[in-house]
Amino acid sequence: MEKMLKKRKFGLIGKDISYSFSRHYFTKKFKELNLVNHEYGNFDFQNINEFSEINLKEVAGFNVTIPYKEKIIAFLDKIDAVAEEIGAVNTIKITNDHKLIGFNTDYYGFQESIKPWIQSHHKKALVLGTGGASKAILYVLKKLNIEYTVVSRTPIAGQISYDQITKEVMRDYTVIVNSTPLGTFPDVDKCPTIPYEYLTDKHLLFDLIYNPDKTTFLAKGEKKGAKIVNGSKMLELQAEKAWEIWNL
Structure with a gap:
């Protein structure tokens, strides 16, 4: 006792x-x-x-x-x-x-929260940001056989910069994942600098941010008919997986 x-x-x-x-x-x-x-x-x-x-x-x-x-x-x-x-x-x-x-456990949370949204035309993804969170995203995209390109403000070999995201890139990459903190409360007006005007209803935007529920990044996508998902489900799933690990 x-x-x-x-x-x-x-x-x-x-x-x-x-x-x-x-x-x-x-x-x-x-x-x-x-x-x-x-x-x-x-x-x-x-x-x-x-x-x-x-x-x-x-x-x-x-x-x-x-x-x-x-x-x-x-x-x-x-x-x-x-x-x-x-x-x-x-x-x-x-x-x-x-x-x-x-x-x-981030990878598990992301994997299980994005899988229901993936459709057959979602073959390529842009991953915005290069921090620790983005690494779990890349791991999952690889598992899901989704080709990816990382976007960075200071790109290294194999990555691209934000000003290299052209209309053609936006057409080919129909999954866009924001793993940067841009748009997190209280700086809710901020968002990654991508050409939102080229978004369509074929796009899926996933933001790891959960506060606010709908970031500027997601709101801009929604206006163009894109499917949008925030990070709340991912957070819950990774937290439950952590709880499981602590109690093994």
């Missing part, structure tokens, strides 16, 4: 995360499940090196958000095969002997 009531602490690692979906989601979940010995908090770091100041004996697991999904890997004892292939971690399980194991 004493072991059952031992405090289980979880938390979100990120930067400027007062808006945190995770804290709200898991606090509500713990209440609904009557897990009175569970609690969830934010670890809001201006620098990832602050992670080493945490007393890991008091924590059972973490979620990780931007901008630390790649930088956190250096602090882990082990990462699973999928997270290693993706190159980003958004979930950490802490074992009984205080080992840190990294996982990626």
